Amino acid sequence: MKHGGRGGQRMAKRQPSNVDVWLGRETPHVRKALENASRHFDGNDRLTVNTLEAVYGQENSFGVLLGTHGASGAAGHFQFRATTAREYNLHVSKNNDQRFDIDYASSAAARHLKNLDNMFSRKTTVWGTSETVAVKDARERYKFVLGAYNGGQRYVADAQRLAEKAGKNPRLWADVQAFLESADTPESTADQMRQYVETVPLYEIEFAQKSPADKRLKAKEPRREQYSCAKGHWVTIDDHPVYICA
Amino acid sequence: MRIIGVAISVMACAIALFGLHTKADAEKVFGNMAYLTTYPDWRERVALVNGEYSWGEKSNDGGFWSYQLYYEGHSVYGDFNRDGLQDAAVIVSGGEGAIGDFRTLAFLINDGRQLVHQISYGLGDRARIHSLTARRGQVVVDLFVHGEHDCMAWPTKRVRNVYDYLQPDRAPSSQTILHPGRDHPP
Numbered sequence: 001m002k003h004g005g006r007g008g009q010r011m012a013k014r015q016p017s018n019v020d021v022w023l024g025r026e027t028p029h030v031r032k033a034l035e036n037a038s039r040h041f042d043g044n045d046r047l048t049v050n051t052l053e054a055v056y057g058q059e060n061s062f063g064v065l066l067g068t069h070g071a072s073g074a075a076g077h078f079q080f081r082a083t084t085a086r087e088y089n090l091h092v093s094k095n096n097d098q099r100f101d102i103d104y105a106s107s108a109a110a111r112h113l114k115n116l117d118n119m120f121s122r123k124t125t126v127w128g129t130s131e132t133v134a135v136k137d138a139r140e141r142y143k144f145v146l147g148a149y150n151g152g153q154r155y156v157a158d159a160q161r162l163a164e165k166a167g168k169n170p171r172l173w174a175d176v177q178a179f180l181e182s183a184d185t186p187e188s189t190a191d192q193m194r195q196y197v198e199t200v201p202l203y204e205i206e207f208a209q210k211s212p213a214d215k216r217l218k219a220k221e222p223r224r225e226q227y228s229c230a231k232g233h234w235v236t237i238d239d240h241p242v243y244i245c246a
Numbered sequence: 247m248r249i250i251g252v253a254i255s256v257m258a259c260a261i262a263l264f265g266l267h268t269k270a271d272a273e274k275v276f277g278n279m280a281y282l283t284t285y286p287d288w289r290e291r292v293a294l295v296n297g298e299y300s301w302g303e304k305s306n307d308g309g310f311w312s313y314q315l316y317y318e319g320h321s322v323y324g325d326f327n328r329d330g331l332q333d334a335a336v337i338v339s340g341g342e343g344a345i346g347d348f349r350t351l352a353f354l355i356n357d358g359r360q361l362v363h364q365i366s367y368g369l370g371d372r373a374r375i376h377s378l379t380a381r382r383g384q385v386v387v388d389l390f391v392h393g394e395h396d397c398m399a400w401p402t403k404r405v406r407n408v409y410d411y412l413q414p415d416r417a418p419s420s421q422t423i424l425h426p427g428r429d430h431p432p
Contacts, residue, residue: 018395059345061397072298072316073339074347074372079399081347083300083314112345115310125305127342150371152342154311189348192371192392 018057019206025062026053031213033102037110041218045117046142049213052110054203055149058196063102070094077105080112088112116145119153127154133161133170143173143197151193155180173197269319273297276336276354277317281363284315284340284350291363299340315340318349324380326411331356333411335385337375338366346371351378351387353411365414369407372398384419385409393427403427 038049059079067075072082076099082092088108090098098104120141122134135141148156159179160170168175180190277297283290292299302312318337326333334354341348349369354361374390386408393403404425407418
């Protein structure tokens with residue numbers, strides 16, 4: 001029996017990667033929002049617009065599954081919980097949930113990543129008596145930032161301290177990740193954090209090769225004024241709901 | 247025939263209203279009680295008010311931390327410690343100042359006067375609960391967890407986990423994979 005033909009051609013056809021699928025969904029507006037958000041990064045960190053693209057893909061497959069407006073739990077483009085979103089001055093209610101606005105959501109995600117980068121660049125209190133160990137190498141710190149972004153900064157800081165006590169290097173993710181469970185992180189969460197730190201950088205490399213997003217915007221100042229609207233009201237203009245800032 | 251039809255409609259309405267009533271009751275009870283925090287080194291009872299607890303603080307050196315817990319709307323009754331009294335198991339969610347949303351199965355044990363949260367099992371970040379049932383003193387959670395091709399927002403791997411209060415462990419007593427999840431990115 002002969003193989004090949006149409007079936008063989010189908011077999012040979014390359015499956016699009018996750019990044020290919022996501023880039024197909026990246027509208028000019030989304031790209032612009034991510035580029036603008038990347039202005040919150042700077043020369044001291046290893047974060048780029050491609051980091052945001054990779055996180056957006058991993059979290060939400062580029063806006064396919066957003067969740068419920070006003071929900072306490074994870075929702076919106078970057079899957080922020082309501083409390084975390086409010087921490088970054090996003091308005092969260094059933095009528096106006098800025099987690100669902102790509103401009104606000106990506107700005108908050110970028111600021112959160114940058115905050116985490118700051119927390120792990122110097123000794124910082126992240127929970128009661130839990131403190132981070134400063135990781136000076138930005139490339140290595142990037143892994144700690146991703147782990148904390150996924151599971152929380154306290155788990156990572158506690159694992160650093162435990163690694164240090166055990167004679168390991170608290171500034172190396174490879175050493176620290178082995179202590180996540182000892183830091184009371186639930187097993188499934190620890191596994192997920194490890195996988196996140198492994199997967200997101202791979203996506204980021206692929207985005208860096210394929211995405212037309214402008215990486216140079218990172219060097220520019222963030223446009224702060226556009227994120228100041230947390231209070232306002234809805235009106236209808238030309239049959240479309242429009243939020244008017246107070 | 248018409249009378250039978252009317253009778254069936256009335257019964258259906260009564261059942262629906264009873265269902266709504268019990269769900270509302272459950273929201274009221276489980277959304278306004280004390281739960282243990284999920285961190286062993288910060289073992290404290292925090293009280294949910296209208297289904298939610300939220301706390302946060304900032305440090306002077308630029309750090310911040312927060313903790314949230316909320317009732318997810320899933321509950322089931324049963325005698326989980328086999329003492330003849332009716333206990334409960336509910337799903338609560340929360341976590342600290344990150345983006346994850348960690349689901350937990352909380353066992354609430356009847357001490358003769360009230361239900362008291364005793365132990366919890368982690369179900370996973372953003373796990374989607376399909377159903378929560380009690381069977382022979384155990385709790386069966388039918389849920390979606392993350393498969394290989396899932397994004398964090400929408401896990402599609404369906405599993406059935408069985409939890410036994412009398413055999414506390416970090417893992418469920420048994421797990422059955424009902425569906426491996428999507429085989430391509432969403």
